[in-house]
Amino acid sequence: MDTGLISRRYAKALAEYAASLGEEDLVYEQLHPFSGQFDYIPRIREAVLSPALPDDEKAAVIFGLLKEEPCRSLRDFVYLVLRHHRESCFFIMLHSFLALYRQRHNLKEAVLTTAVPLGKDVEDIIRTRARGVDHCTAVITRKVDPSIIGGFIFRMEDTLIDASTASQIKLLRKRLGTEPLRKI
Secondary structure (H helix, E strand, O other): OOHHHHHHHHHHHHHHHHHHOOOHHHHHHHHHHHHHHHHHOHHHHHHHHOOOOOHHHHHHHHHHOOOOOOOHHHHHHHHHHHHOOOHHHHHHHHHHHHHHHHHHOOEEEEEEEEOOOOOHHHHHHHHHHHHHHHOOEEEEEEEEOHHHOOOEEEEEOOEEEEOOHHHHHHHHHHHHOOOOOOOO
8 A cells, every 4th residue: 555645645635625615725724733743742643543443533633633623624534534544644644735735835834043033024024035036935934042142044945044153153163173272
C-alpha cells in the first residue's frame, strides 16, 4: 500500500469537495494549526489509530483539537477517512492537503526570527519584499529568540537571510582568527 499516493488522492478529494462548497480557505485555516498538534502529541495519534475506539470517539478527539466547530467539508472528510479505515494515513493527508492548498494559492511558509517581538508593520514590509522577489504570498510565522542578540533571521523554503548580530559576531571572530594576540 502506497500511503503517499493514498494521502495525495484523499487530500485532492478534500480540496475539490471543500472548493465545491466554498470552504477551501476555511478548511486550510482550521487544519493549519491542527497539523502541528497531531504531529507532536503522541496521545492524539494513539487515540486516532486505536482499534478499540469507535469512529465517533476518534472523530471527537480530532474535532476537539480544532479551535472552532469544523466546517461541513472537513467534518465529512474526517468521517470518510474513519469509515474507510485510513486513520494511519490521516496525518500525511493533512500535510498533503496543506501542500496542495499552498501550491494552488501560491503561498510559501516562512519563519521570521527576531531578538524582540516586532510590530505588524515590519512583518507587512517583509511580506511585500518576499512577494516582489519570489512572486508569492509569504505566510510568516514569527519567533522570538534573544540569543540572536539583534537583527533577524528569515527563512522561506530554500532562502535563508541571516542578518542577526550573533552571526555577524561569529563571522567577525572567524575572520580575526582564534589566536589571542595578532601582530599587525
